[in-house]
Amino acid sequence: MPDIRLDGITKRFGDFTAVKDLNVTFEENTVTCLLGPSGCGKTTLMRMIAGLETPTEGRVRFGERDVTALAPRQRNIGMVFQYPVMYPTLTVEENILLPLRHDRTVDQSERRRRLAEVLEVLQMEDMAGATIGQLDAGSRQRVAVGRAVARYCDIILFDEPTTNVEVNAKLQLIRAFKEVARRLRQTIIYVTHDQTEAMTLADHIALMRDGEIVQHAPPPELYRQCRTEFGGWFIGNPGMNFYRTELHADRTNVRLPFLAREIPVPEGARGDLTVGIRPEHVRLHDSDHGGLAAAEVISRSITIGGQYLVKLAVDDQIIRAKVPSSVGRRLGGRVYLECPDWAVTVFSGGVRLETGTAAAEQSVSSR
Numbered sequence: 001m002p003d004i005r006l007d008g009i010t011k012r013f014g015d016f017t018a019v020k021d022l023n024v025t026f027e028e029n030t031v032t033c034l035l036g037p038s039g040c041g042k043t044t045l046m047r048m049i050a051g052l053e054t055p056t057e058g059r060v061r062f063g064e065r066d067v068t069a070l071a072p073r074q075r076n077i078g079m080v081f082q083y084p085v086m087y088p089t090l091t092v093e094e095n096i097l098l099p100l101r102h103d104r105t106v107d108q109s110e111r112r113r114r115l116a117e118v119l120e121v122l123q124m125e126d127m128a129g130a131t132i133g134q135l136d137a138g139s140r141q142r143v144a145v146g147r148a149v150a151r152y153c154d155i156i157l158f159d160e161p162t163t164n165v166e167v168n169a170k171l172q173l174i175r176a177f178k179e180v181a182r183r184l185r186q187t188i189i190y191v192t193h194d195q196t197e198a199m200t201l202a203d204h205i206a207l208m209r210d211g212e213i214v215q216h217a218p219p220p221e222l223y224r225q226c227r228t229e230f231g232g233w234f235i236g237n238p239g240m241n242f243y244r245t246e247l248h249a250d251r252t253n254v255r256l257p258f259l260a261r262e263i264p265v266p267e268g269a270r271g272d273l274t275v276g277i278r279p280e281h282v283r284l285h286d287s288d289h290g291g292l293a294a295a296e297v298i299s300r301s302i303t304i305g306g307q308y309l310v311k312l313a314v315d316d317q318i319i320r321a322k323v324p325s326s327v328g329r330r331l332g333g334r335v336y337l338e339c340p341d342w343a344v345t346v347f348s349g350g351v352r353l354e355t356g357t358a359a360a361e362q363s364v365s366s367r
Ligand code: ATP
Pocket: 013, 016, 018, 036, 037, 038, 039, 040, 041, 042, 043, 044, 045, 193
């Protein structure tokens, strides 16, 4: 299957630029999630890949083939939308086979073989004879996926396909997507604003903001080595704690009051800096075993994963820590904060500075 190459892609609607000069390749046979907040340009980008929207500037290539001027039906792509068009009175089987009905290159036995394969991958063998009207929203979306993949397109585009599916069915649907991606090895672009979905599904995530891709990386890298302050805020649940400070000309360290110590910053870094620390990397102790900052517990709540999210005050600073339930349960009043050097990220002008701790972080993350 081909990769997808975007070469200087820009989309303007009147004076407004929705997608800004993107130069990126989405790898073949992988799942790339376009992730970002509402309005950042995910759908517009996907629609340009599909041929539903024409770029104002730039070229779209599938492998070596320039498809910029081609209509959607000439691009050999499958699409799955939030609200798939389904025929409620037809069966699951009939819906999946529908696009193959007029394809003379696919004979009857090949159709049956593909149908069996798709039903098996989507774990829908026992529903083959049910009509669409009898299915829940999640199962209907699985049929939409089956219909797209049975055509054996080069590329499949998903636009927020789980939005209208209830939570339990969502997990089953995501498992089905993963299985489709693993078994059929098509090149998949998946639009979502749900980071958990992106982290679960993607081989690579293109994190978008204001029409730009701010980072394109595998999920663990996006989490551990976010390139931008925006990424530190957007990725994580909740995102990073930030502390804004200023570095004077004669200094090579910044002091973090809530860690009661100094953090080295790279040579040449000056002026306004932001320090980011993930809540799950803040450790809490009952007593000060040397040089720790004291904090007051303001509130604590249980997260979906069973951990405790603890809101703390150090002087006038608020910092959040995410700790195991065994720690969170017994907390109250005064605690002491600790955070390893590798978990501290320094940003200048919103962009991560490479510190000496980045190498250590790499080695920790690969353990
Ligand atoms: P969401 O998650 O809410 O769907 P998104 O990241 O997919 O958001 P887009 O739908 O791509 O964002 O929209 C990006 C920006 O472009 C938005 O500000 C939107 O209002 C604008 N936009 C999209 N389509 C058009 C259009 N046809 N005409 C004018 N503006 C548009």
